């Protein structure tokens with residue numbers, strides 16, 4: 001069932017897009033700067049009127065403009081669309097709890113109902129212990145999780161995410177990403193991101209936007225595995241290992257179906273269940289000899305291809321990829337058929353249920 005249906009032309013930005021998002025689905029918009037991603041969000045949110053086009057959400061027409069003439073225009077506040085941006089944008093003079101109660105109260109729900117909804121979301125995103133604090137006393141990651149609760153307490157028909165992790169420091173990102181991963185399973189969402197890891201972990205489908213047009217779209221694993229656009233090729237190649245989570249004491253590990261044992265940053269994994277490990281090719285170091293020392297994952301591999309990838313050189317070994325500098329590639333003398341060791345720090349690997 002389609003939830004969001006958007007078709008629009010914005011002449012002065014040279015944007016012509018058509019997108020559909022199914023109910024409950026998360027669509028990631030990827031693309032270079034100035035491609036038109038934020039324009040798509042603004043069109044859906046009711047912050048931008050197209051020269052031509054329609055926006056419908058759950059069958060309700062929100063925007064209908066034909067040849068510059070507006071037939072239907074539902075204002076932003078009445079669209080049931082919530083936006084989460086880089087900054088948490090909480091009301092500074094209200095407590096965390098009051099911030100989360102704000103949406104349900106504005107929709108006319110009683111104080112008691114609003115309190116119950118807010119409590120549920122504070123619990124779900126794991127910030128209930130911060131309920132009486134003021135936003136100014138929160139860390140960036142805590143504030144962003146409160147912002148997630150605040151957005152969802154209003155029960156939006158559509159959630160728009162505009163690079164929600166871009167302003168966080170690296171240490172805060174995994175917890176916010178995990179919070180989003182859990183809540184996005186239930187909402188219809190369009191997410192703008194520059195980070196392919198977000199797309200891989202959070203999105204069901206990916207649309208690549210370039211020059212104001214959707215140049216490629218499809219299921220996330222397909223686009224990342226077999227990109228057809230220039231930008232798609234640049235972002236592809238993320239390492240993704242599927243397997244089973246084991247926890248026999250120690251910190252636990254993923255035993256991949258392809259044989260590797262992988263240690264990483266794990267959240268909420270149950271031993272014996274299916275899991276996936278994800279890490280970037282740039283996080284992989286390549287050695288001509290076995291490497292020792294924790295906390296690293298080391299895989300003995302045979303190089304299958306060596307090709308330029310922007311300023312770096314991508315070394316592929318079967319289903320794994322490493323991006324190294326041209327100098328490092330030259331020093332290693334890597335070529336197809338060579339035996340090398342790929343090494344990635346456990347801190348660079350995200351492990352999730354799949």
Ligand SMILES: Nc1ncnc2c1ncn2[C@@H]1O[C@H](COP(=O)(O)OP(=O)(O)OP(=O)(O)O)[C@@H](O)[C@H]1O
Nearest residue numbers: 012013014015031032033034035036037038039040
């Ligand atoms: N407020 C605006 N008024 C006029 N033109 C704009 C405005 N905002 C963006 N544009 C133009 O519209 C086009 C699309 O920009 P948009 O911000 O949607 O891209 P983006 O993909 O979100 O980029 P980024 O990743 O840098 O945020 C660009 O040519 C940009 O210059």
